[in-house]
Amino acid sequence: MMLRIPNCTTIKIILILLVVNIFWLVRVYPPSGIDSNGGTIQSVKDILPATQKQTPRHQLVGFQLPTTQLESFTHTNTNTVLTFENINLSYGRWDNQHIYKIKDFALVGEQYADSSKSSLVCLATQSSIERLFWLPQVADNWRGPISVAIFSAGHEEYTILRYFVTYMRLCFPNIRANTTFHILVPRDYEKLPKVLTESFNVKTKFYCQHPERTLKILLKLRSINTLEWRQKNTYPQNHLRNVGRKGCQTKYVFLTDIDIVPSINSVVQLNNFFKNVICDGSCAYVIPTFEIDVRATFPRTKSALAILIKKGLARPFHEKVFIYNQYATNFSKWLSKIENETSVTISHTVTNFEFLYEPFYLTVDNAPAHDERFNGYGFTRNSQVYEMYVAGFKFYVLSPVFTCHWGLQRKQARPAWREQQNNANRKKFDAFKSEIFARYKNNPHLKIK
Ligand SMILES: *[C@@H]1O[C@H](CO)[C@@H](O)[C@H](O)[C@H]1NC(C)=O
Ligand SMILES: *[C@@H]1O[C@H](CO)[C@@H](O)[C@H](O)[C@H]1NC(C)=O
């Protein structure tokens, strides 16, 4: 068979198609590795999430990370301590299963105690070290107490943590003032490799505008052994959530994942709302979560968010990946209300609760703990929300406050390790379900089959 030489028009058409195709690829291709759940390493090379588009409102400040011992840097020119002092990770409070040791209040924000006294709300969150670069943006929007629980697999990760926390405390005033850190280490912490010398010779200047880049440089400090350990071991999401929650000192706790960014000024708005709340029962206050295109700017108001949604640059969190995740929140109802942009009210009550619903919510922290038998991925948050429901909690959706997750997520095949963890947890779920039904069987609210 002979190949026909395409004529000029055909070539033009092919070229146009090619350009359209490239444009389409660039447009729809999601940022890599974005995932809200936590911190398991995906491969030894470790995929880091795409650059965050929105840089915090700070001046460009460059400074040299230490070339000498971290200790000497910590105290230079200042009488404030910037990093963890005298934390000896060879001992700590055990978790109930004797798998992890916990250092509560490893480093306390300079205004944390005062700030917690004057606020009704505190944000509790959790992270592995490689996702910690989200914290500056979270703290930039959440101007109030923050309690963050961090997993540090070994000495190398702890060293990175110290450098990065120092960096964050130098660059971001609200992290220094209002953020308190707790550390959780595995039982075999001391078996993991040690950094040969604490002096980490970085000649690079670090800029406050680039937390992700800064962390990426520091993460190179981990050896292959540490990375392999991380890959083999599950990330203890629920342990960390409980540690973060209990580290809050205020009446209400807003538990999130590290990459969930609250709307601007929500602390003041929520404090005004909760001043007048009387709840004679078990109440949870849902703050709707949206995912936004990395090219968009963070919406300053609910109406700005509504515009992004109209343009296809934002949508309910997990709408395309796993719709049940937030479905019961009823986003169309929430969006249909155009109200006072500054004062928080209850938009509506969740009426169609379904299993697998996992909103981010505020509640008095007498809510059931996160069950620590669920380790790694799957059934970690939704099992807890399910228990709240069985225990008779009512869910109220607040407006106009919201939270955002960067990156529009699309369905993609789950990596094998994640599927394995999910399956392992699914097996534990039946026992969990029987237990909670036994525990709450006399509850008048209980009406699930
Ligand atoms: C931690 O404490 C143990 C026991 O007191 C001691 O042997 C070890 O050197 C300490 N480690 C650090 C890093 O201070
Ligand atoms: C710390 O939180 C309080 C509210 O609790 C807020 O008024 C203050 O501005 C915050 N500090 C910084 C540096 O953002």
Ligand SMILES: *[C@@H]1O[C@H](CO)[C@@H](O)[C@H](O)[C@H]1NC(C)=O
């Ligand atoms: C959301 O609210 C609308 C308006 O009240 C209602 O018609 C719809 O059934 C609700 N959807 C869900 C999923 O609850």
Ligand SMILES: *[C@@H]1O[C@H](CO)[C@@H](O)[C@H](O)[C@H]1NC(C)=O
């Ligand atoms: C919105 O609510 C605040 C506080 O309740 C109030 O001061 C303000 O006047 C209200 N604005 C509008 C446009 O209703």
